[in-house]
Amino acid sequence: MLVIHLSGLLLILPACIQAARILAVFPFPGPSQYINVVPYLKTLASRGHQVTSINAFPQKKPLENFRDIPIPEVFDNYNEIINELNDPMNIWQENNFINKFFVDITRSVLTNKEVTETLLPPGKDQYDLIIVEALRSDAYYGFAAHFNAPIIGISTFGTDWNIDELVGNVSPLSYTPLVTAGFTDRMTFGERVSNFVDTTVAWLNYRLVHMPEQERLYEKYFPIASKRVRLTDLNRNFSLVLLNQHFSLSFPRAYVPNMIQVGGLHISHKPAALPKDLEEFIQGSGEEGVIYFSLGSNVKSKDLPAERRQLMLKTFASLPQRVLWKFEDDQLPGKPANVFISKWFPQPDILAHPKVKLFITHGGLLSTIESIHHGKPVLGLPFFYDQFLNVKRAKQAGFGLGLDHKTMTQQEFKGTIERLVKEPQFAETARQMSDRYRDQPMTPLDTAIWWTEYVLRHKGAYHMRVAGQDLGFFAYHSLDVLGALLGGALLILTISLVILWKIAGFGNSKKKQKKQ
CATH class of the missing domain: 3.40.50.2000 (Glycogen Phosphorylase B;)
Incomplete structure (x- = not known):
């Protein structure tokens, strides 16, 4: 050793x-x-x-x-x-x-x-x-x-x-x-x-x-x-x-x-430097900072209904923050000046950046873990499988909120973003969770x-x-033992009832003989 x-x-x-x-x-x-x-x-x-x-x-x-x-x-x-x-x-x-x-x-x-x-x-x-x-x-x-x-x-x-x-x-x-x-x-x-x-x-x-x-x-x-x-x-x-x-x-x-x-x-515990154009866009956000938006690798933003994309674009255009949007096409019609699109982003390195204030995510487990590791609050827009559970956990823990991407209004979307950015308890809880998560021996x-x-x-x-x-299913859950005990109890009960019936029947026959 x-x-x-x-x-x-x-x-x-x-x-x-x-x-x-x-x-x-x-x-x-x-x-x-x-x-x-x-x-x-x-x-x-x-x-x-x-x-x-x-x-x-x-x-x-x-x-x-x-x-x-x-x-x-x-x-x-x-x-x-x-x-x-x-x-x-x-x-x-x-x-x-x-x-x-x-x-x-x-x-x-x-x-x-x-x-x-x-x-x-x-x-x-x-x-x-x-x-x-x-x-x-x-x-x-x-x-x-x-x-x-x-x-x-x-x-x-x-x-x-x-x-x-x-x-x-x-x-x-x-x-x-x-x-x-x-x-x-x-x-x-x-x-x-x-x-x-x-x-x-x-x-x-x-x-x-x-x-x-x-x-x-x-x-x-x-x-x-x-x-x-x-x-x-x-x-x-x-x-x-x-x-x-x-x-x-x-x-x-x-x-x-x-x-x-x-x-x-x-x-990686040592975030890599960001590409020059990306770093300049983030640094140009001033004190307002940056919002990072990605729906992961399975759900593609370009495939969202046009009405949903327009709702998001209008919301982002009305925000003082700059927005990084993982978007899978080269062009995004109607893209406002404060939005930077790319088919791929170095996500952990972006979340490590101090100017990133919020992560809008589909709620995948890897993204959730990365947000906690880097102490960033999240807005979850879950689509399937464990994403609903992960977003609910974020809400329960206090470092995030969730919305239904199919039914949310522009007012709800913007209001939730503003709440997560402006109310300090979300960022503070995210930092506390990051401290707890990082506190490991290895x-x-x-x-x-x-x-x-x-x-x-x-x-x-x-x-x-x-x-x-x-052990098989029945043995593992002791269902065989419970079945045997229940069967034994039923057998004892049945025998007892038969004995009582016999005694009661025998007593009745004696009384009948005396009367005769």
Whole structure:
């Protein structure tokens, strides 16, 4: 063990381990998910590990110890799928939609030419560790069985009942809301009822619709491994799950030892200098400062209804602040002089700038974490999935407000912006949350690397697994025990009633005999 004292801090570095061959599977077509994990994968490569990454966003320049397997197939019909999310659906239809989306992604991975030629043939290659995005893509967990290697999951949105099951974690429905429900940990009775029903529907849909399809894919593309290990056993055999979450960002809850919070592992602690034109625009804002507006990577501002864009343009034109707007076209008709548009912005570096006063966001988790890290208040305009939950948490914590982008008026939009900029409690709360979040013994990235190499050092670290990973649903929730106790109680009650009936019947027969 090597101990180094640096500026009063005690850094403990584990002994070097042998370089490992690592297969990472992150094929999601939304760039934000890969943005979250790519610094982690690059750091593993920089430490000598040989990383092969299956993804939709290959590196533009070759990187030492890093090999890309691009999966362009995942982009087929992706924009149409995103637009479908705005269609009204009940909870069962919503789960069917999500399941189909992830089944298509899983199939794209397992039918990719480079995957089928270099990874799937038996004996073709070997890996020491599998790292996957643990999000409803159970069939490609089969790489762990295929290579007989331990598996680490990364959840880029935190955790839910489905992620918890990978490591036997507890998810009390009384204070753990379904990610898509938009509730916080402080639920009313009605919200708890809704959360219970929606989670039950999601669980049933997962078991009855999603898993049979994933099992068919697993058996088809991993025929040898599937004969050794059932998929239902494989997806309960994770060595570690890394969560893009932290209690200071959301709410405290229980985690088993092999569930580690690394929220914000993609954020550099040394912001880079901004491009010259961008820096000059920001500096020219004077004391009023700048508002940064981005709807993330999946929702495009250029695709907003024309009436919504005009509402925003008129609002921005009436503000004393300057506005940076992530807009995906070269031109924005009617753009006022105080608005700067670009198809891409270095978001963390912008949020680190002292002149940025407010972040108008879709409420994605990465954006929410970045806003907290840099202590900026937010105005949330959520569109789908966990964005409603993230915006509600911002309101509950006191560092943000939210609006419905479909129904908000210009007066509501402007009034909410002015309130967030002028009322000091929002910025002060954001700074306090930033202080709490940053107060960690190790950076999230260092934590992720340390635990990953811990798994490698200890050959899968199976000593961290709770017994719950090996229990079925009924045993885990003690439903078998409750059933046995209830059955026993009913049996005793039945026998007691029969005995009482017999006694009562026997007494009546004696009385009849005396009368005769």
